[in-house]
Amino acid sequence: MKITEKRLQDIGEFGLIAKIRNWMDVSRSDLIRGIGDDAAVVESGKKALLITTDILIEDIHFERSWTDPFRLGKKALAVNLSDIAAMGGIPKYFLISIGLPKHLSFSFISLFYRGLKDAARRFGVDLIGGDTSLSRKIIINICLIGEGKKGNLLFRNGAKIGDDLYVSGTLGDAALGLKVLQDKRLRKKPKGLVERHLSPVPRIELGQALAGKRFASAMIDVSDGLLSDTLHIIEESKVGARIWEDRIPLSGPYRRWVSTYSKDPYRIALSGGEDYELLFTASPKRKAGILSLARSLAIPITHVGEIIPEKERLHLIRKDGKEISPRRFGFDHFK
Amino acid sequence: MKITEKRLQDIGEFGLIAKIRNWMDVSRSDLIRGIGDDAAVVESGKKALLITTDILIEDIHFERSWTDPFRLGKKALAVNLSDIAAMGGIPKYFLISIGLPKHLSFSFISLFYRGLKDAARRFGVDLIGGDTSLSRKIIINICLIGEGKKGNLLFRNGAKIGDDLYVSGTLGDAALGLKVLQDKRLRKKPKGLVERHLSPVPRIELGQALAGKRFASAMIDVSDGLLSDTLHIIEESKVGARIWEDRIPLSGPYRRWVSTYSKDPYRIALSGGEDYELLFTASPKRKAGILSLARSLAIPITHVGEIIPEKERLHLIRKDGKEISPRRFGFDHFK
Numbered sequence: 182m183k184i185t186e187k188r189l190q191d192i193g194e195f196g197l198i199a200k201i202r203n204w205m206d207v208s209r210s211d212l213i214r215g216i217g218d219d220a221a222v223v224e225s226g227k228k229a230l231l232i233t234t235d236i237l238i239e240d241i242h243f244e245r246s247w248t249d250p251f252r253l254g255k256k257a258l259a260v261n262l263s264d265i266a267a268m269g270g271i272p273k274y275f276l277i278s279i280g281l282p283k284h285l286s287f288s289f290i291s292l293f294y295r296g297l298k299d300a301a302r303r304f305g306v307d308l309i310g311g312d313t314s315l316s317r318k319i320i321i322n323i324c325l326i327g328e329g330k331k332g333n334l335l336f337r338n339g340a341k342i343g344d345d346l347y348v349s350g351t352l353g354d355a356a357l358g359l360k361v362l363q364d365k366r367l368r369k370k371p372k373g374l375v376e377r378h379l380s381p382v383p384r385i386e387l388g389q390a391l392a393g394k395r396f397a398s399a400m401i402d403v404s405d406g407l408l409s410d411t412l413h414i415i416e417e418s419k420v421g422a423r424i425w426e427d428r429i430p431l432s433g434p435y436r437r438w439v440s441t442y443s444k445d446p447y448r449i450a451l452s453g454g455e456d457y458e459l460l461f462t463a464s465p466k467r468k469a470g471i472l473s474l475a476r477s478l479a480i481p482i483t484h485v486g487e488i489i490p491e492k493e494r495l496h497l498i499r500k501d502g503k504e505i506s507p508r509r510f511g512f513d514h515f516k
Numbered sequence: 517m518k519i520t521e522k523r524l525q526d527i528g529e530f531g532l533i534a535k536i537r538n539w540m541d542v543s544r545s546d547l548i549r550g551i552g553d554d555a556a557v558v559e560s561g562k563k564a565l566l567i568t569t570d571i572l573i574e575d576i577h578f579e580r581s582w583t584d585p586f587r588l589g590k591k592a593l594a595v596n597l598s599d600i601a602a603m604g605g606i607p608k609y610f611l612i613s614i615g616l617p618k619h620l621s622f623s624f625i626s627l628f629y630r631g632l633k634d635a636a637r638r639f640g641v642d643l644i645g646g647d648t649s650l651s652r653k654i655i656i657n658i659c660l661i662g663e664g665k666k667g668n669l670l671f672r673n674g675a676k677i678g679d680d681l682y683v684s685g686t687l688g689d690a691a692l693g694l695k696v697l698q699d700k701r702l703r704k705k706p707k708g709l710v711e712r713h714l715s716p717v718p719r720i721e722l723g724q725a726l727a728g729k730r731f732a733s734a735m736i737d738v739s740d741g742l743l744s745d746t747l748h749i750i751e752e753s754k755v756g757a758r759i760w761e762d763r764i765p766l767s768g769p770y771r772r773w774v775s776t777y778s779k780d781p782y783r784i785a786l787s788g789g790e791d792y793e794l795l796f797t798a799s800p801k802r803k804a805g806i807l808s809l810a811r812s813l814a815i816p817i818t819h820v821g822e823i824i825p826e827k828e829r830l831h832l833i834r835k836d837g838k839e840i841s842p843r844r845f846g847f848d849h850f851k
Binding site: 190200205227276278 | 643
């Protein structure tokens with residue numbers, strides 16, 4: 182009998198995070214939310230401090246041939262801003278650690294920082310520090326700090342049985358955009374989808390409005406995929422969820438292009454990541470308020486599901502009426 | 517005439533940081549210190565928040581064959597703790613972004629987190645969040661947050677003409693330890709030097725005491741090397757400095773081993789990085805207080821130089837009495 186050592190790929194990304202949470206268990210009186218939410222939340226005087234970090238690695242998260250340094254700079258900040266949006270916080274300032282190859286052109290670096298500054302200005306945040314290093318591949322790690330009112334912030338763990346499940350914008354565009362970027366046969370790439378992948382827009386205003394008006398009970402940003410991120414909410418909230426497939430909001434470009442890459446028109450919208458839309462739950466009493474907020478911000482918000490008891494777990498109602506319990510939930514880095 | 521595009525290696529690490537500081541210029545009322553110090557410092561209610569970030573990349577900052585995952589976890593946190601020490605702050609909590617190869621053994625990861633936890637316990641800090649990703653090489657980025665009293669914190673820019681220049685501990689051990697680790701001829705490696713490289717101890721208590729007693733006027737940790745870090749202090753403070761080579765504190769193991777790797781016995785102590793000692797300036801009136809603090813903490817503190825007018829820049833008084841203006845200052849990642 183051969184005993185093989187366990188490797189990272191056997192455990193998977195979410196398995197690893199669960200282990201880390203277990204190993205490093207933390208109890209400190211100023212900690213409001215630790216590992217297991219979009220950002221860490223710490224009490225600081227009368228306010229809550231929100232802290233999030235995200236790493237982008239060349240040839241894992243992006244390829245130099247697909248993107249340009251300006252968009253890369255914008256996206257590096259946007260993915261962190263989205264974590265603050267998902268709690269309804271106000272982003273404030275950030276630090277960036279950057280690993281760069283020795284032979285990288287100076288114009289690449291200068292354009293990267295121009296993109297970073299563009300996103301920083303747009304969302305009112307400032308670069309206050311960082312670290313630089315040599316590296317074979319480009320590595321970008323941002324640590325973004327935001328603020329919020331203690332009682333208003335939205336976490337993954339607030340969903341209640343009977344709540345509605347909503348999502349902003351449309352889903353699957355970024356994942357389909359990635360397929361388009363990777364498709365060497367395709368000369369002229371559909372711009373809308375590609376831009377959703379390369380230039381995601383964090384839903385900062387929407388997040389703050391949902392938190393400020395106390396409309397939502399739980400919230401997350403859709404970075405791993407609709408099914409995977411719904412799973413994060415229901416696991417943290419100890420509830421179940423039912424999603425109606427035919428309600429999932431799909432864009433025009435998605436509908437036109439999805440058949441080129443998938444027989445099932447919903448698969449990519451269900452499990453593709455990086456849309457950076459907001460997924461949230463709210464009491465049915467809030468429905469009119471939420472729809473009116475959607476109109477006033479001109480952001481589509483769609484009622485895609487409902488929260489059910491924990492023992493029912495996650496159910497997907499297919500277009501043909503069949504109910505399934507999806508097994509594979511989006512993307513796992515290590516599998 | 518051929519016009520060649522500028523590359524990162526032409527600008528160098530400190531050139532790049534100066535450019536970034538220029539591009540991203542920040543003025544916000546709550547920012548006490550931004551880019552260009554050991555940590556960023558932001559006002560938060562009555563306190564100051566200190567935020568620092570450091571990246572470690574496999575085969576740039578460490579090799580798996582030299583170190584073990586436990587020491588690597590400890591060091592990843594220690595280098596960040598040292599930045600908080602250099603301002604006299606109290607470290608509080610941290611986030612870690614980690615890039616890991618798919619085939620990495622689970623025991624490696626578990627030992628790494630054990631080392632991280634060991635250092636976290638020793639210095640009273642907690643892991644509150646992070647990010648995980650697949651990566652070809654191991655990448656570790658920590659963002660550490662600390663606190664301090666606004667009026668007490670020490671920055672790089674407070675040195676005054678006539679101040680004394682002090683350094684804690686001994687210098688050059690970590691850089692010599694690295695040479696020993698890289699030396700394939702050497703079977704039995706001198707443990708003291710190797711440990712100084714693999715397991716640096718941040719000078720948290722000393723930093724807090726120097727800040728709390730208001731003994732020092734400027735402070736930095738020696739991460740780039742004595743000459744390079746003195747240069748950081750004098751550039752930020754707009755002063756010059758004179759260092760007496762024969763006063764540089766050298767350890768017994770350093771004295772025994774330095775001739776194997778360098779004809780000049782001071783070169784490695786002057787320009788080798790990663791000692792994580794504290795380098796600080798203080799008014800001559802503070803001398804007795806500083807020496808008494810050194811005794812009570814059982815940490816050697818050595819008076820190695822003095823602050824002189826800016827126009828005199830950096831001078832090194834060699835052992836033979838010759839005065840030189842050193843050109844090359846420690847390690848530049850991109851050169």
